[in-house]
Amino acid sequence: MQLKNNTLLSLLMQWIILGSIVGVVVGSTTTILLESNDFLGDDIRLKHDWLIFLLPFAGLLIGYIYMRFGKVMFNHSQSDTSELNNLVIKAVHGQKQVPKRMGLIVYLGTFLTVLFGGSTGREGAAIQMGGSVAATVNQLFKMNNIDKKVVLMSGISAGFGSAFGAPITGTVFGMETATLGKLKWEAVLPCMTASFVAHFVTTAVWHHHHEIFTIAVVPETSVKIFFIVILLSIIFSLVSVLYCQLRHGIEKISTKLFKQNHMKRAFVGGVIIAILTWLIGSQDYNGRGLQILEQAFTEDVPPFAFLAKLIFTAITLGTGFVGGEAIPLFFIGATLGNTLHAFIDLPLSFFVALGLIAVFSGGTNTPIAAFLLALEMFNGKGLEFFFIACVISYLLSGTHGLWPAQKIYEPKSKLYQTKLGETIKQAEKRKKR
Known part of the structure; x- marks a missing residue:
């Protein structure tokens, strides 16, 4: 019984440590993403309307990046980073692998899209950066196939939790995204750790302020x-x-x-x-x-x-x-x-x-x-x-x-x-x- 308890304790500590590593890195990179998007989208694009006419040429550059650097071979199977979130989901299912370079590629693509006026959001880049960081952690710590999926889910949680200032949501989002009708509860601890740590790093360490939306009045139930x-x-x-x-x-x-x-x-x-x-x-x-x-x-x-x-x-x-x-x-x-x-x-x-x-x-x-x-x-x-x-x-x-x-x-x-x-x-x- 004591051996089982020690094994369980060591496993819990492993997930807390790995989740924290993912959270710290993803929280920091997400802050760069958020601050850069605010600067490019609000301080530059909105003040220079003519940038929209350069969007086609930004598209050429984004396309070149994905065609030149976005396709990577793993075990005789090609992983195409242009699949974006779908590639991360496939990696959770063990069908593909997330290249370590994916984070950098999606950052460049997102910055170009936002700067020149494409209609887009931000959580995609944060999630894909989370997948990229998780892939690096998997390689460094030589995780087995089952644990690799859990680490990837924690990367998704960290990306969403830090991108929207919603660590509880981020925890479940990482567990719920890949499948309909099934939650992998084994991943709850690393996902929770990664999401909360990433949120803390983004808000408390780097002092990023998320948008606040307020409901003025809620109607009475009837x-x-x-x-x-x-x-x-x-x-x-x-x-x-x-x-x-x-x-x-x-x-x-x-x-x-x-x-x-x-x-x-x-x-x-x-x-x-x-x-x-x-x-x-x-x-x-x-x-x-x-x-x-x-x-x-x-x-x-x-x-x-x-x-x-x-x-x-x-x-x-x-x-x-x-x-x-x-x-x-x-x-x-x-x-x-x-x-x-x-x-x-x-x-x-x-x-x-x-x-x-x-x-x-x-x-x-x-x-x-x-x-x-x-x-x-x-x-x-x-x-x-x-x-x-x-x-x-x-x-x-x-x-x-x-x-x-x-x-x-x-x-x-x-x-x-x-x-x-x-x-x-x-x-x-x-x-x-």
Whole structure:
């Protein structure tokens, strides 16, 4: 018995130490990402509108980087960093490996995308940097195949937790992202350690301040309010599906049209974004769009802002530019909630917050993490409404999602008739056949 206790204690200490190492490195690199994006996106791009017309050439450079340096052979299998989060998810499943260079590549790609006006977020780069750091830790400590997956999950947790100032969410996000209907609880300690340490490093050590979104008023619970929340959650879920389908559709068409030439894809995508920006006469939908996102909580925004952001982001990421999709999902959901508020007399900030969380839940297929994000982001206000929104949006998004590499271990409903262990991509292909 004493031997078992000593073995368990040593294992727990191992995960705490490894999680801390991942957290310190990822927290520091994420801070560089956040501060650099603020500088490039707010202090430079917004003050120099003409930079948008250089986006096609930034696309050429990003495409060249991925074609020249992004493909690495591991054990007779090619790992392509242009798969972004999907590559990290495949590595968690043991199908691929994350190259150590992936972090640097995605940083350069994200900086170029943000500086020249592509519509993108930030958590993608943080998660992929987390995967890159985890891959380095795996190699240094010669981890076995099972433990490698756990370390990779902790890298995902550290990236998300530090990127959004949400360490509890980050813990579960790393465990929930790779699979639908299955949580690997063996990973909870390293994921929690990595997420909390990374968050501490970002905020307490490097003093980065995250955006704050506030719900002014939460409506009283009633049958009527619950009915409205359910109805809204259905709408938010359908919009998340629309974004995912459009984004993957553009990626599939552009890849086939340009025969997997990332340079040509991104150049054309950059031209389209530049033309759309010129036609609209505003750069509200370029970059991260944090100003409009924050505005949505307090005052009216253009009624079709959610649709514009949806299209801009789908084209940007679908043609090979780099970045995250959480903030665009936040933007889409929040501005859609702002628009729907005009038809129902309920507090504006409540509508906006509900949309932000529900669209994120449906798009990422992470309902538990989305609910925890609502608790951390909005200080526990309206938790019963957010719980319902997360569950309904997740259920109704079906076999759709941001990341086709996600595996389905438990179907959301028997109506979907998915096969055990198949990916979202495989389920979609089989459904079309």
